[in-house]
Amino acid sequence: MPSPVDAPILTADAMRAAEAACAASGTSLATLMERAGAAVADFAWRMAAGNPVLVLCGPGNNGGDGYVAARWLARRGVHVRVAALAEPASELARAARRAWGGPVEVLGDDLAPAPLVIDALFGVGLSRPLRKDLAARLRGLAKRRVLAVDVPSGVEADGVQPWAPALSADVTVALGALKPAHVLLPAAATCGKVVLAPIGIEAQSSLRTLPRYECDSPGAAAHKFSRGMALVRAGPMRGAAGLAASAVLRAGAGYAILSGASGAPLSAIIAEDGDHFAERLADERLGAVVIGPGYPASDALDRDVAAALKSGRALVLDAAAIVSALPRLGGAPAILTPHAGEFARAFPGLEGSKIDRARAAASKSGAVVIYKGADTIVAAPDGRIAAAWPGCPWLATAGTGDVLAGACAAMLARGDEAFDAAVAAVSWHISRARAIGPGLVADDLVRA
Numbered sequence: 001m002p003s004p005v006d007a008p009i010l011t012a013d014a015m016r017a018a019e020a021a022c023a024a025s026g027t028s029l030a031t032l033m034e035r036a037g038a039a040v041a042d043f044a045w046r047m048a049a050g051n052p053v054l055v056l057c058g059p060g061n062n063g064g065d066g067y068v069a070a071r072w073l074a075r076r077g078v079h080v081r082v083a084a085l086a087e088p089a090s091e092l093a094r095a096a097r098r099a100w101g102g103p104v105e106v107l108g109d110d111l112a113p114a115p116l117v118i119d120a121l122f123g124v125g126l127s128r129p130l131r132k133d134l135a136a137r138l139r140g141l142a143k144r145r146v147l148a149v150d151v152p153s154g155v156e157a158d159g160v161q162p163w164a165p166a167l168s169a170d171v172t173v174a175l176g177a178l179k180p181a182h183v184l185l186p187a188a189a190t191c192g193k194v195v196l197a198p199i200g201i202e203a204q205s206s207l208r209t210l211p212r213y214e215c216d217s218p219g220a221a222a223h224k225f226s227r228g229m230a231l232v233r234a235g236p237m238r239g240a241a242g243l244a245a246s247a248v249l250r251a252g253a254g255y256a257i258l259s260g261a262s263g264a265p266l267s268a269i270i271a272e273d274g275d276h277f278a279e280r281l282a283d284e285r286l287g288a289v290v291i292g293p294g295y296p297a298s299d300a301l302d303r304d305v306a307a308a309l310k311s312g313r314a315l316v317l318d319a320a321a322i323v324s325a326l327p328r329l330g331g332a333p334a335i336l337t338p339h340a341g342e343f344a345r346a347f348p349g350l351e352g353s354k355i356d357r358a359r360a361a362a363s364k365s366g367a368v369v370i371y372k373g374a375d376t377i378v379a380a381p382d383g384r385i386a387a388a389w390p391g392c393p394w395l396a397t398a399g400t401g402d403v404l405a406g407a408c409a410a411m412l413a414r415g416d417e418a419f420d421a422a423v424a425a426v427s428w429h430i431s432r433a434r435a436i437g438p439g440l441v442a443d444d445l446v447r448a
């Protein structure tokens with residue numbers, strides 16, 4: 001399910017700060033809740049398509065949003081019922097319940113379902129996992145369409161805790177900004193389609209969802225070197241390096257060299273003996289170097305990584321090259337592309353959500369980190385983060401990481417700074433994978 005493009009993501013604390021700033025500048029929390037409930041009602045009205053709706057309200061302001069949504073739905077002629085888990089615990093929620101004015105059922109075992117269920121039990125204020133009896137009761141409603149208010153109830157908004165909701169949502173209406181849980185597994189997989197209701201909050205954040213991939217045409221006066229030159233160092237598994245070199249060209253650089261291989265998958269790639277590696281590294285036109293695809297840990301890898309670091313070129317380091325380079329990176333322009341296992345080896349002992357850990361790894365290494373997975377995170381040392389959920393599940397196959405490394409080199413060679421290059425490469429990779437779809441193999445990503 002696609003999620004909003006280039007949208008801000010706020011943690012629960014950042015969200016509370018944004019709400020407070022909003023209140024300080026004259027927009028009350030009651031107004032925000034009214035807008036939130038109205039936005040939820042609008043999405044629900046379309047989803048319900050004339051069918052009855054059941055709103056489940058919790059004790060906090062998430063429940064408050066639910067009461068407001070119920071009032072707006074009733075006003076639009078929808079047959080709407082409300083069931084509460086507990087009495088409202090906040091003044092805003094109490095006021096919202098009074099304004100609803102209709103009957104409130106008890107969320108008990110005998111609660112009759114409706115074709116559409118609005119889950120307004122808990123939002124960013126969830127402080128512990130759902131109680132087992134409540135979870136069991138909610139699972140009885142699981143066959144219905146579910147619209148979750150802000151996050152599916154049971155999900156911890158910051159994506160640190162692996163708590164699960166009892167009801168997975170078909171649609172989640174994120175209020176004011178996305179939350180980390182909307183883009184991090186396992187929570188993201190329970191949110192369904194995530195839509196953003198702006199509600200008037202000033203949501204500035206260096207943590208954002210991935211932008212759409214925009215392919216710039218080369219300028220009219222472009223030539224192969226002005227479009228960027230990248231070098232891929234092959235290890236013993238030549239195929240992986242071949243995929244990376246092919247991606248260098250397909251992702252838009254003008255010149256790709258495959259060092260240490262007698263042949264290449266595309267005739268346009270210059271495949272040559274590894275003896276020329278040092279000479280190539282010294283070429284002023286060289287914009288980026290890839291090391292790691294198909295190159296297990298070895299003395300030879302350490303030597304090649306050292307030579308590449310010494311050259312001062314922008315580097316893309318994958319697989320074993322990451323651990324090899326880390327102690328000597330020293331602020332060199334680099335993109336590291338670890339998957340979960342490689343990340344744990346390279347950056348042991350980090351805590352928090354995947355976003356927190358990627359941010360810490362980037363800050364520690366001074367490099368841009370692409371922490372790969374179905375919920376890929378791109379992190380820059382200065383704190384910028386791009387979250388790539390939902391990627392494309394067909395990318396879960398051998399060789400696609402090699403293609404991503406080559407794409408990163410292409411973007412660097414074309415002149416992007418490291419974070420922009422990494423974001424563009426991830427975005428290119430996903431958009432290509434989505435276009436191919438079922439049955440994708442890595443080679444397809446680098447075919448015409």
Ligand SMILES: NC(=O)C1=CN([C@@H]2O[C@H](COP(=O)(O)OP(=O)(O)OC[C@H]3O[C@@H](n4cnc5c(N)ncnc54)[C@H](OP(=O)(O)O)[C@@H]3O)[C@@H](O)[C@H]2O)[C@H](O)CC1
Binds near residue numbers: 033058130131151
């Ligand atoms: N983004 C905005 O600008 C706006 C968001 N709004 C909505 O407000 C919620 C956040 O509201 P908040 O009141 O802070 O929190 P919740 O409604 O999520 O829940 C808090 C209450 O729930 C209790 N709680 C927490 N965990 C559990 C649990 N596992 N089981 C039972 N009860 C639980 C908690 O009690 P404590 O004992 O922990 O104190 C609270 O009573 C946000 O998500 C939006 O939906 C507003 O509309 C304003 C604008």
Ligand SMILES: [K+]
Binds near residue numbers: 121
């Ligand atoms: K909710």
